[in-house]
Amino acid sequence: MKNQLFIYALAALAMGQACKNAGDYSKSVDDYLQLDSTTLEIATVADSLQVPWELAYHKDKLIFTEIAGTVKQLDLKTGKVKQLLHLTDVFQKRSTGLLGIAVQKTDAEHPYVILNYTTKKDSVISSKLVRYEYATDTLIHPTQLLEIRGNTAHNGTRLHLTQKDIIYWATGDAYDFPTAQDSTSLNGKILRINLDGSIPQDNPIPNSYVYAWGFRNMQGLTIDERGNIFTSEHGDAIEDEVNHILPIHNYGWPLFEGSYDTRTEAEKKGSTTAFTAPLRTWGPPIAPSGLAFYDHDIIPEWKNSLLLGTLKNQSLRILHLADDRKSILSEKVFLTNRYGRIRAVCVAPNGDIFLTTSNRDWNPQPGFPKPTDDRIIRLRPVKKALKDNLLTEDKPATPAKVDGAVLYKNYCASCHKEDGLGVKNSFPPLKGSARVKDSNSLLTIVLKGLDGKQAIDGVNYGTMMPSFAFMKDEELSSLLSYISKQFGSGTSITANQIKQKR
Numbered sequence: 001m002k003n004q005l006f007i008y009a010l011a012a013l014a015m016g017q018a019c020k021n022a023g024d025y026s027k028s029v030d031d032y033l034q035l036d037s038t039t040l041e042i043a044t045v046a047d048s049l050q051v052p053w054e055l056a057y058h059k060d061k062l063i064f065t066e067i068a069g070t071v072k073q074l075d076l077k078t079g080k081v082k083q084l085l086h087l088t089d090v091f092q093k094r095s096t097g098l099l100g101i102a103v104q105k106t107d108a109e110h111p112y113v114i115l116n117y118t119t120k121k122d123s124v125i126s127s128k129l130v131r132y133e134y135a136t137d138t139l140i141h142p143t144q145l146l147e148i149r150g151n152t153a154h155n156g157t158r159l160h161l162t163q164k165d166i167i168y169w170a171t172g173d174a175y176d177f178p179t180a181q182d183s184t185s186l187n188g189k190i191l192r193i194n195l196d197g198s199i200p201q202d203n204p205i206p207n208s209y210v211y212a213w214g215f216r217n218m219q220g221l222t223i224d225e226r227g228n229i230f231t232s233e234h235g236d237a238i239e240d241e242v243n244h245i246l247p248i249h250n251y252g253w254p255l256f257e258g259s260y261d262t263r264t265e266a267e268k269k270g271s272t273t274a275f276t277a278p279l280r281t282w283g284p285p286i287a288p289s290g291l292a293f294y295d296h297d298i299i300p301e302w303k304n305s306l307l308l309g310t311l312k313n314q315s316l317r318i319l320h321l322a323d324d325r326k327s328i329l330s331e332k333v334f335l336t337n338r339y340g341r342i343r344a345v346c347v348a349p350n351g352d353i354f355l356t357t358s359n360r361d362w363n364p365q366p367g368f369p370k371p372t373d374d375r376i377i378r379l380r381p382v383k384k385a386l387k388d389n390l391l392t393e394d395k396p397a398t399p400a401k402v403d404g405a406v407l408y409k410n411y412c413a414s415c416h417k418e419d420g421l422g423v424k425n426s427f428p429p430l431k432g433s434a435r436v437k438d439s440n441s442l443l444t445i446v447l448k449g450l451d452g453k454q455a456i457d458g459v460n461y462g463t464m465m466p467s468f469a470f471m472k473d474e475e476l477s478s479l480l481s482y483i484s485k486q487f488g489s490g491t492s493i494t495a496n497q498i499k500q501k502r
């Protein structure tokens with residue numbers, strides 16, 4: 001008997017398990033996070049993945065997508081990862097690929113699984129919504145529900161499937177901004193769809209999938225048990241949003257963005273269209289991604305909150321909601337730069353929280369990817385931390401006096417990188433650029449932005465660069481002088497020069 005126990009213990013060790021109960025599997029415990037009174041254990045439950053983009057919980061398993069076109073299942077009891085499906089018609093480049101997944105909440109033997117991915121046929125990119133059946137260790141019987149315009153960027157997507165079998169699909173503007181204001185187009189919208197692809201009878205606009213509009217590129221979607229819909233959205237490199245979605249409301253893009261009053265927004269102020277303001281905005285951008293509503297007693301500090309993963313700021317944020325869930329009362333930031341880009345957030349029925357990292361995508365940040373990336377990590381309460389050096393809430397640094405290097409890091413480095421070398425074929429280098437060496441053209445570009453239509457040193461980037469005219473003269477002066485010193489001719493650019501150029 002003793003021997004047998006010893007063998008069991010060895011077997012458990014060999015499997016890398018610190019098992020107490022079923023579902024407690026972990027590969028490694030990486031950190032402990034101390035909240036006011038709760039201690040959370042942060043453990044890796046799967047690693048060596050390729051950009052796990054979205055995950056859904058189903059009966060002790062997580063079903064997740066990887067951007068290049070695979071759907072996998074992680075058995076939370078054993079830690080086994082199994083491939084369920086490999087799609088061969090996925091178009092994957094930069095942010096396109098196999099993105100959203102939602103699993104039907106049912107006890108039926110073969111629940112439906114909804115997938116969204118981009119495809120390319122004769123140079124036309126589209127974004128497909130496809131339904132599968134989840135059989136033992138595989139997905140079968142694909143049925144296409146809907147196909148909308150896609151592009152090389154701004155495809156969204158997040159999916160949510162309700163208890164009543166209604167699909168909500170948060171789509172992107174497919175890089176064609178006006179389409180978000182066109183209520184007859186399906187891009188830049190929240191769409192509401194039946195499981196067979198038909199239009200629900202009780203949609204707010206008869207015979208239309210459109211539920212709400214005016215969106216740029218949503219990256220998070222969650223619905224609470226009262227039916228409140230929340231989304232996260234990437235702004236135009238200046239302003240990110242979390243929105244509370246109401247039927248046939250217009251969320252403004254591209255006419256209005258966030259709550260900044262940039263000049264174009266101010267000009268539009270006389271507009272008669274009623275726009276719905278975000279619950280919260282961020283600038284400089286944090287690139288908000290996966291969003292999940294949390295209301296479990298096991299982490300009382302996070303009850304009645306939205307959990308938000310971020311890509312640029314690489315953090316987990318807790319947005320505390322008011323009791324009526326119509327406003328955000330406070331925001332707390334955790335795990336900044338600890339695990340890299342956080343792409344997806346999922347809450348299991350027992351209150352465990354699962355996050356995916358996205359450090360092997362097209363835009364990794366300094367220090368990443370780590371050898372075991374990408375990972376799925378789990379946060380759950382424990383009685384006692386088994387390590388010293390507990391992580392705690394990240395307090396925002398007190399805003400220092402205007403500093404060009406900090407401004408560069410906050411507003412430019414996510415695309416042009418800290419070393420100014422950019423990302424090949426995606427973002428041009430600033431270092432050595434003739435237009436950066438010439439203060440006058442540098443100033444014009446930053447004040448006016450670029451439309452992505454002209455080739456730069458023989459490369460057609462095809463992506464616009466936003467205007468940064470919302471920044472103050474003094475800020476721009478120290479930012480541009482910094483850029484000039486680091487990457488250009490070294491000439492200082494004064495606040496007065498900027499004022500005259502505006």
Ligand code: HEC
Nearest residue numbers: 237411412415433435445450451452453456461463464465
């Ligand atoms: C969201 C990504 C993004 C951010 C953030 C961004 N840029 Fe750019 N930038 C681009 C893209 C894309 C281009 C190329 C646009 C084109 O092809 O028209 C570009 C081009 C430029 C160029 C022209 C380079 C050349 O050689 O012609 C300059 C200068 C520049 N950016 C400066 C900045 C500065 C300064 C900041 C920060 C205040 C910044 N950018 C922030 C994406 C970005």
